Amino acid sequence: MKLSDIVNRTAPPAPWVEGEKIPWDDPDFSRRMLKEHLSQDHNAASRRFEIVHRQVDWLERLAGGLEKDLKILDLACGPGLHSLDFARRGHSTYGIDFSPASIEWAKSQAAEPSLSSEFIHDDIRATEFGEGYDLAILLFGEINVFTAEDLGLIARKARAALGTGGVLMLEPHEPGVIRANFETTPSWSTQESGLFSDRSHMLLEEGFWHDDLQMAVKRWYVVDSDTNEVTNYSQTVVEHAKSELVRLVEAEGFTVSDAPGGWPAGNDDGPPEFYPLVAIAK
Numbered sequence: 001m002k003l004s005d006i007v008n009r010t011a012p013p014a015p016w017v018e019g020e021k022i023p024w025d026d027p028d029f030s031r032r033m034l035k036e037h038l039s040q041d042h043n044a045a046s047r048r049f050e051i052v053h054r055q056v057d058w059l060e061r062l063a064g065g066l067e068k069d070l071k072i073l074d075l076a077c078g079p080g081l082h083s084l085d086f087a088r089r090g091h092s093t094y095g096i097d098f099s100p101a102s103i104e105w106a107k108s109q110a111a112e113p114s115l116s117s118e119f120i121h122d123d124i125r126a127t128e129f130g131e132g133y134d135l136a137i138l139l140f141g142e143i144n145v146f147t148a149e150d151l152g153l154i155a156r157k158a159r160a161a162l163g164t165g166g167v168l169m170l171e172p173h174e175p176g177v178i179r180a181n182f183e184t185t186p187s188w189s190t191q192e193s194g195l196f197s198d199r200s201h202m203l204l205e206e207g208f209w210h211d212d213l214q215m216a217v218k219r220w221y222v223v224d225s226d227t228n229e230v231t232n233y234s235q236t237v238v239e240h241a242k243s244e245l246v247r248l249v250e251a252e253g254f255t256v257s258d259a260p261g262g263w264p265a266g267n268d269d270g271p272p273e274f275y276p277l278v279a280i281a282k
Helices: 003-007 025-037 047-064 081-088 100-110 148-161 176-184 242-250
Strands: 069-073 092-099 116-121 131-137 162-170 186-191 202-209 215-224 230-238 253-256 277-282
Touching: 003 047, 003 215, 003 230, 047 081, 047 131, 047 162, 069 081, 069 162, 081 092, 081 100, 081 242, 092 100, 100 116, 100 131, 131 148, 148 162, 148 242, 176 202, 176 215, 176 230, 242 253, 242 277
Parallel strands: 069 092, 069 131, 092 116, 131 162
Antiparallel strands: 162 277, 186 202, 202 215, 215 230, 253 277
């Protein structure tokens, strides 16, 4: 791309057209993002370890893991923080993620003696899940980056992976949060290095809300300071209404159940950004 492509860009961009997600599967981006996943200064990429631990407490009780050893499917697992916490309690886990650096880090941690935790690098829409699980989780708003069709596919595969009575735990964004976080005016900054590049660059970003579609599109332009080369990244995030999520999940062989109180979403000092959606395999 050239600078003129920024000047002549389409505004607002159509959902999905410029790309599905930020480049999780790019090795360099994945390596830089891993630092954010593991940071204990924020909850922007993964929850801090103490919040992960509280969430695993909640999930372990939900799935009956205080009375038996569980087999757990961790979808879009990132660096496997939840899986590893479960495994250290004696449960067995299987994590899948699109980010190569996150999966390699998770594998390195799973090498601890006595841990029953396996990780693979793949797209959860494409890979096989296996079967015989007691609990499947898709957390931290990842449900909102998929189309309704993809969510139906993921729910269908999760149902095949779970035994009858198994639990599927989803964590969508609360209503209004996607628009509040992703609809932004154009802004720019200069960086010696950053999430999108190891090199000195200028970063331009902007976010749009499609009210008719209930979707946000965020775009980033990275301008290399030495070559003036422009790279464009884009992500679409969907605000799926809870009623639609319930209909979609129940159509794939689940019954949506009231979630217990006390889900530790990780923002104790502010309004909730996510809510637990619990489905039981029929």
